[in-house]
Amino acid sequence: MVNVGIYGATGRVGKLLIEDLGPEETLKLSAVYVRNSLEASLPEGTLVTNDVEAFVAASDIIIDFSLPEAAQPLLETLLKTPKPLVSGTTGLNVHQLNLLKELSGVAPVLYATNMSLGVALLNKLVNLASKTLDGFDIEIVEMHHRHKKDAPSGTALTLAESAAAGRELDLDKVRVSGRNGNIGERTGDEIAVMALRGGDIVGRHTVGFYNDGEFIELNHTATSRNTFSKGAIRAAKWLHTQPSGLYSIADCLGL
Numbered sequence: 001m002v003n004v005g006i007y008g009a010t011g012r013v014g015k016l017l018i019e020d021l022g023p024e025e026t027l028k029l030s031a032v033y034v035r036n037s038l039e040a041s042l043p044e045g046t047l048v049t050n051d052v053e054a055f056v057a058a059s060d061i062i063i064d065f066s067l068p069e070a071a072q073p074l075l076e077t078l079l080k081t082p083k084p085l086v087s088g089t090t091g092l093n094v095h096q097l098n099l100l101k102e103l104s105g106v107a108p109v110l111y112a113t114n115m116s117l118g119v120a121l122l123n124k125l126v127n128l129a130s131k132t133l134d135g136f137d138i139e140i141v142e143m144h145h146r147h148k149k150d151a152p153s154g155t156a157l158t159l160a161e162s163a164a165a166g167r168e169l170d171l172d173k174v175r176v177s178g179r180n181g182n183i184g185e186r187t188g189d190e191i192a193v194m195a196l197r198g199g200d201i202v203g204r205h206t207v208g209f210y211n212d213g214e215f216i217e218l219n220h221t222a223t224s225r226n227t228f229s230k231g232a233i234r235a236a237k238w239l240h241t242q243p244s245g246l247y248s249i250a251d252c253l254g255l
């Protein structure tokens with residue numbers, strides 16, 4: 001049995017991870033990091049703690065769906081006590097991403113801004129479309145529930161990276177994430193990433209390629225948040241047998 005620790009256990013995804021781990025035959029929930037309180041039924045013997053070191057010590061592998069300010073102390077602790085990590089937390093800053101990379105030097109780390117199979121394939125399709133549809137304008141729109149804190153979504157930024165890579169562009173130089181006022185005509189290379197927020201939308205991403213006379217739009221819609229929790233569990237089952245390194249969800253799925 002592989003002991004799994006859930007970080008962000010009180011969150012929307014964290015609670016589903018607890019439920020979805022239940023029927024797993026090779027993984028067992030061993031620890032949850034909880035700042036205040038958690039209303040959930042847990043397997044007997046599960047450690048419930050707000051001590052990150054004790055949480056890490058009780059886990060063979062950790063799944064993190066929290067927030068950037070929470071992920072940082074977890075990463076700092078893991079650098080002292082390396083353990084495999086599946087992280088789905090988005091909005092990480094450069095420093096936090098560097099901590100993740102540093103950890104991957106001493107433990108297997110899978111970082112994915114979206115744990116779904118559909119988005120893993122969408123990234124491949126976007127890269128191909130970006131290469132093939134030379135001269136088409138690329139615009140990305142993401143829609144999420146009203147509670148989401150980071151924008152644009154991690155998935156939209158990863159899709160933009162896939163599109164930029166298809167044209168050998170540096171995303172930091174070509175990304176536009178808002179338009180307002182007399183901004184002039186659209187430039188050829190820009191890749192727009194726009195965020196909409198409302199209601200209970202689980203997650204919807206559209207990557208459009210627009211030209212004179214035709215356009216194509218590639219869309220993925222997550223209709224259930226369990227897509228992410230189940231995807232992260234699939235990733236954990238795969239990751240715990242891998243050597244140290246930084247992996248993507250595409251590596252796990254063999255795409």
Ligand SMILES: NC(=O)C1=CN([C@@H]2O[C@H](COP(=O)(O)OP(=O)(O)OC[C@H]3O[C@@H](n4cnc5c(N)ncnc54)[C@H](OP(=O)(O)O)[C@@H]3O)[C@@H](O)[C@H]2O)C=CC1
Nearest residue numbers: 008010011012013035065066070088089090113114115228
């Ligand atoms: N990669 C993927 O497939 C997906 C990624 N995500 C990402 O996962 C993350 C979580 O999403 P979601 O579950 O909706 O978010 P929630 O806001 O529902 O949950 C956030 C969790 O983080 C905890 N947390 C917040 N601040 C701290 C802190 N300072 N220290 C310790 N714990 C803290 C919260 O605990 P508390 O209750 O104590 O506040 C809670 O458990 C987000 O970054 C989201 O973008 C979401 C869906 C899919």
Ligand SMILES: O=C(O)C1=N[C@H](C(=O)O)C[C@H](O)C1
Nearest residue numbers: 090113114148153154155203
């Ligand atoms: O916060 C969410 O809900 C989601 N966040 C991820 C992101 O930022 O891309 C993935 C998913 O779309 C849901």
